[in-house]
Amino acid sequence: MKTYENTGSKDTRSGFGAGMTELGRTNPNVVSLCADLIGSLKIQTFIDENPERFFQIGIAEANMMGIAAGLTIGGKIPFTGTFANFSTGRVYDQIRQSIAYSGKNVKICASHAGLTLGEDGATHQILEDIGLMKMLPGMTVINTCDYNQTKAATIALADHVGPVYLRFGRPVVPNFTPADQTFEIGKAVQLQEGNDVTIVATGHLVWEALEACKVLNEKGITADVINIHTIKPLDAEAIIKSVKKTGCVVTAEEHNFLGGLGESVARELSLTHPVPQEYVATEDTFGESGTPAQLMEKYGLNTNAIIKKVEKVISRK
Amino acid sequence: MADIKKLEAFVTQVRRDIVRQVHKVSSGHPGGSLGCAEFISVLYQELMERKEGFDMDGIGEDLFFLSNGHISPVFYSVLARSGYFPVEELNTFRLLDSRLQGHPTTHEGLPGVRIASGSLGQGLSVAVGAAQAKKLNKDNHTIYALMGDGELQEGQNWEAIMYASAKKVDNLIATVDLNGQQIDGSTDHVLDLGSVRAKFEAFGWIVLDIEKGNDIQAIVSGMNEAKAASGQGKPVCVLLHTVMGNGVDFMMGTHAWHGKAPNDEQLASALDQNPETLGDY
Numbered sequence: 001m002k003t004y005e006n007t008g009s010k011d012t013r014s015g016f017g018a019g020m021t022e023l024g025r026t027n028p029n030v031v032s033l034c035a036d037l038i039g040s041l042k043i044q045t046f047i048d049e050n051p052e053r054f055f056q057i058g059i060a061e062a063n064m065m066g067i068a069a070g071l072t073i074g075g076k077i078p079f080t081g082t083f084a085n086f087s088t089g090r091v092y093d094q095i096r097q098s099i100a101y102s103g104k105n106v107k108i109c110a111s112h113a114g115l116t117l118g119e120d121g122a123t124h125q126i127l128e129d130i131g132l133m134k135m136l137p138g139m140t141v142i143n144t145c146d147y148n149q150t151k152a153a154t155i156a157l158a159d160h161v162g163p164v165y166l167r168f169g170r171p172v173v174p175n176f177t178p179a180d181q182t183f184e185i186g187k188a189v190q191l192q193e194g195n196d197v198t199i200v201a202t203g204h205l206v207w208e209a210l211e212a213c214k215v216l217n218e219k220g221i222t223a224d225v226i227n228i229h230t231i232k233p234l235d236a237e238a239i240i241k242s243v244k245k246t247g248c249v250v251t252a253e254e255h256n257f258l259g260g261l262g263e264s265v266a267r268e269l270s271l272t273h274p275v276p277q278e279y280v281a282t283e284d285t286f287g288e289s290g291t292p293a294q295l296m297e298k299y300g301l302n303t304n305a306i307i308k309k310v311e312k313v314i315s316r317k
Numbered sequence: 318m319a320d321i322k323k324l325e326a327f328v329t330q331v332r333r334d335i336v337r338q339v340h341k342v343s344s345g346h347p348g349g350s351l352g353c354a355e356f357i358s359v360l361y362q363e364l365m366e367r368k369e370g371f372d373m374d375g376i377g378e379d380l381f382f383l384s385n386g387h388i389s390p391v392f393y394s395v396l397a398r399s400g401y402f403p404v405e406e407l408n409t410f411r412l413l414d415s416r417l418q419g420h421p422t423t424h425e426g427l428p429g430v431r432i433a434s435g436s437l438g439q440g441l442s443v444a445v446g447a448a449q450a451k452k453l454n455k456d457n458h459t460i461y462a463l464m465g466d467g468e469l470q471e472g473q474n475w476e477a478i479m480y481a482s483a484k485k486v487d488n489l490i491a492t493v494d495l496n497g498q499q500i501d502g503s504t505d506h507v508l509d510l511g512s513v514r515a516k517f518e519a520f521g522w523i524v525l526d527i528e529k530g531n532d533i534q535a536i537v538s539g540m541n542e543a544k545a546a547s548g549q550g551k552p553v554c555v556l557l558h559t560v561m562g563n564g565v566d567f568m569m570g571t572h573a574w575h576g577k578a579p580n581d582e583q584l585a586s587a588l589d590q591n592p593e594t595l596g597d598y
Contacts, residue, residue, distance in 0.1 A: 031453070055449065055484075063442045063476035070382075070446020073431050074454055075374045078446075093436050094473070098443055102423045102433045 017042025019154025131259020194222025384440020438471025467499030482521030
């Protein structure tokens with residue numbers, strides 16, 4: 001089995017900040033907007049180096065989405081930044097009308113997605129954002145797994161024409177993907193090869209899936225592990241090719257099972273190659289206060305949860 | 318010098334276009350459209366510096382953003398008669414497969430439209446962003462925006478109003494159509510706006526009134542005054558006092574025609590009051 005090394009745990013949002021720094025130096029059309037969360041989004045270097053290309057909007061996310069749409073009318077490539085909850089649910093109509101329906105080249109970049117805002121509790125967490133964004137026609141939805149991938153994705157967005165939702169987290173997580181990777185929107189990355197089960201994971205759950213694989217191997221179970229960083233458009237071909245071999249699938253995401261990655265995978269499989277599927281996802285619930293590790297355990301979003309779902313789905317084959 | 322007679326003929330034809338579009342599909346918003354016919358006509362025919370053709374970025378020309386998208390009939394008529402698309406296309410208003418959706422959209426690729434609007438309260442934010450893009454591009458042109466007075470009840474406007482003055486967006490002239498009417502009745506009755514002037518001034522804007530918002534000469538001189546006031550560190554607000562339904566006697570000054578189409582007899586009467594000037598489509 002291929003092993004993945006943690007080259008030094010970092011937060012994914014710092015990957016976003018590093019990507020913005022590079023874009024600031026390489027793409028003069030990139031502009032950054034923020035709703036009073038510069039520190040959380042790690043964009044201070046971009047601001048220091050490009051003060052005229054940074055727009056501090058204040059605590060006014062609806063206005064931020066509208067201004068971002070307006071900035072595209074003049075050829076700018078706006079990257080908005082705030083927490084995932086305030087990047088999506090709070091401003092759904094602004095994104096729908098002024099960005100998605102208007103076909104504007106806005107990159108909606110959302111930190112602190114999922115449960116991992118931890119102690120702040122449910123008001124600052126969001127488990128519905130993937131669903132909200134993927135339902136918008138024309139919207140690309142990306143959820144990156146570590147620092148390096150988030151940096152690469154951020155840089156790649158500037159060359160992609162059209163609205164994008166980029167989702168990342170707060171906590172420090174293992175950094176294991178290559179530093180020199182190129183990020184290809186909509187292209188799955190196969191991390192492990194096996195025969196018994198396909199694990200399709202996104203975001204922070206990708207590392208947990210790799211950890212689960214180690215334990216499963218000791219039990220004689222081998223898995224295909226697919227890193228689905230792009231939830232829309234979904235690389236259905238890669239998933240179907242894998243399940244034709246393994247005959248079952250576990251999807252893993254830090255999101256409600258309703259509207260998330262698992263549902264997108266289920267649809268593709270139901271159309272072409274139905275197989276047993278189990279979901280590692282939250283069960284239609286809000287979050288709560290707690291440390292990220294406590295929440296991952298309570299809501300079943302970690303290595304152990306993936307192992308259990310793998311054993312269950314194999315028994316259903 | 319503005320050719321007032323020519324503009325009057327243009328507006329009369331726009332009024333005909335408005336009532337005919339709405340009548341044909343028995344839906345749409347004639348009241349606010351008629352109220353803003355003079356203003357939008359003067360903008361496109363007299364005030365705005367426009368390039369030939371149309372591109373989305375609009376660099377090197379003045380841009381207009383319509384926030385209260387339900388008055389699409391007047392917007393479409395003025396755009397068509399200003400050369401953005403064939404006048405005959407007004408025949409397709411609100412029909413299946415049309416570029417002239419009930420509310421304006423970029424989705425269908427209609428030249429002249431740079432943002433979708435209809436869900437109220439979003440247009441000013443977009444106009445602010447476009448104005449800031451002009452500054453980044455060192456493009457010394459003006460952004461114009463129009464919103465309804467009832468629309469000011471949407472909170473996003475006040476986010477944008479606060480931001481525009483705080484960030485010195487002074488290449489922006491935002492007009493409020495003060496007709497005092499909205500769907501459920503007068504704005505005073507539904508949710509009193511208080512002093513719109515005092516509110517904008519408190520937020521740091523330069524505020525001008527055009528008391529005769531349906532008088533072409535008054536609009537020309539008022540907007541020239543607004544243009545002269547721009548570029549001095551503050552955004553400019555024009556309070557345009559209009560009469561809803563202006564130019565069609567039975568539609569004037571009432572919210573009853575906010576979103577109602579005329580029947581055959583009412584159309585005939587409206588057309589009688591506005592003789593053909595540039596040719597019907």
